[in-house]
Amino acid sequence: xxxxxxxxxxxxxxxxxxxxxxxxxAPAIVRAQQVHKWKAQSLWSSAELTYKIFEEFCAxxxxxxxxxxxxxxxxxxxVTGAFETLDAVSAGVLQAQSSWPGYWTGKDAxxxxxxxxxxxxxxxxxxxxxxxxxxGLEMLREAYAKYNVYPVxxxxxxxxxxxxxxxxxxxxxxxxxxxxxxxxMTAEILTKLGASVVVLPGGEVYSALDKGVVxxxxxxxxxxxxxxxxxxVAKYPIYxxxxxxxxxxxxxxMSAWKALPDDIKGILESAVREWAWTQVERxxxxxxxVVEELKKKGGxxxxxxxxxxxxxxRALAQxxxxxxxxxxxxxxxxx
Numbered sequence: 001x002x003x004x005x006x007x008x009x010x011x012x013x014x015x016x017x018x019x020x021x022x023x024x025x026a027p028a029i030v031r032a033q034q035v036h037k038w039k040a041q042s043l044w045s046s047a048e049l050t051y052k053i054f055e056e057f058c059a060x061x062x063x064x065x066x067x068x069x070x071x072x073x074x075x076x077x078x079v080t081g082a083f084e085t086l087d088a089v090s091a092g093v094l095q096a097q098s099s100w101p102g103y104w105t106g107k108d109a110x111x112x113x114x115x116x117x118x119x120x121x122x123x124x125x126x127x128x129x130x131x132x133x134x135x136g137l138e139m140l141r142e143a144y145a146k147y148n149v150y151p152v153x154x155x156x157x158x159x160x161x162x163x164x165x166x167x168x169x170x171x172x173x174x175x176x177x178x179x180x181x182x183x184x185m186t187a188e189i190l191t192k193l194g195a196s197v198v199v200l201p202g203g204e205v206y207s208a209l210d211k212g213v214v215x216x217x218x219x220x221x222x223x224x225x226x227x228x229x230x231x232x233v234a235k236y237p238i239y240x241x242x243x244x245x246x247x248x249x250x251x252x253x254m255s256a257w258k259a260l261p262d263d264i265k266g267i268l269e270s271a272v273r274e275w276a277w278t279q280v281e282r283x284x285x286x287x288x289x290v291v292e293e294l295k296k297k298g299g300x301x302x303x304x305x306x307x308x309x310x311x312x313x314r315a316l317a318q319x320x321x322x323x324x325x326x327x328x329x330x331x332x333x334x335x
Contacts, residue, residue, distance in 0.1 A: 038095035046075040057275040110330025112184040116246035119317035124156040153272030163234035164216035180217040223286040
């Protein structure tokens with residue numbers, strides 16, 4: 001009888017310990033199964049191929065996480081202005097953004113260097129290697145940490161073309177050209193070349209070209225420019241492009257990022273890299289299609305640059321990089 005009693009007590013104690021362990025582990029299980037719902041705004045309009053690829057990325061994340069992370073995508077301006085998304089993510093109004101870090105150059109000059117090393121790269125793999133193996137992504141994370149935002153990764157859409165109303169074949173041809181460009185190194189180099197820089201939102205570029213407010217524009221790849229109608233009025237695109245190959249990031253509110261289980265964080269990091277190369281390839285294919293269509297249609301003259309002119313332009317750009325490196329510790333480090 002005494003032996004049976006001892007066995008019963010021992011069994012009961014073991015069961016209690018097991019139950020206690022299960023209860024202690026319950027928060028982790030609940031956290032792992034929790035559905036995280038985010039709002040994320042893109043820098044692209046809903047008409048762009050890049051926005052459609054962003055929507056596919058959000059759907060892909062939901063599938064890969066078995067529905068545990070739902071990202072609702074919004075096009076440019078749908079929730080907040082394109083230049084206000086970083087502040088919106090910082091405050092938690094948005095949980096994520098996909099935007100161009102150069103928009104926040106006023107916060108740190110280094111973001112201009114990180115987001116678009118103008119006249120520096122000729123293919124996305126070169127910039128991707130710098131981000132992932134030479135410290136670029138860590139620099140971007142360091143810059144955004146001040147604003148309670150965590151960049152998960154970066155994407156490209158390709159080397160940009162320049163739609164122009166007059167042929168620009170050499171450095172001297174930039175003189176007197178009214179040029180739409182963003183603030184930063186691009187605007188500085190164009191000014192040194194003698195162009196007159198006009199800062200405009202992308203949505204106003206067609207009208208500005210049509211009315212003569214600007215003669216040329218720094219905007220996107222040739223297929224994106226075609227969708228905007230630029231080649232109807234700017235019939236001398238510089239193609240293949242050579243001046244600019246910007247990034248956009250996928251950046252998340254720091255608290256929202258920390259709330260994710262580790263496996264979802266890993267899935268999201270991998271999904272962003274998958275998205276980056278899906279976008280690079282699909283935009284490149286679209287560029288080829290548009291070039292062939294424009295050649296068949298006629299009326300558009302593609303302007304290519306000779307290697308000796310490109311070398312001279314690169315030398316001017318390198319001097320500008322060195323000047324930009326003096327603007328902040330982050331800019332110096334990135335250059």
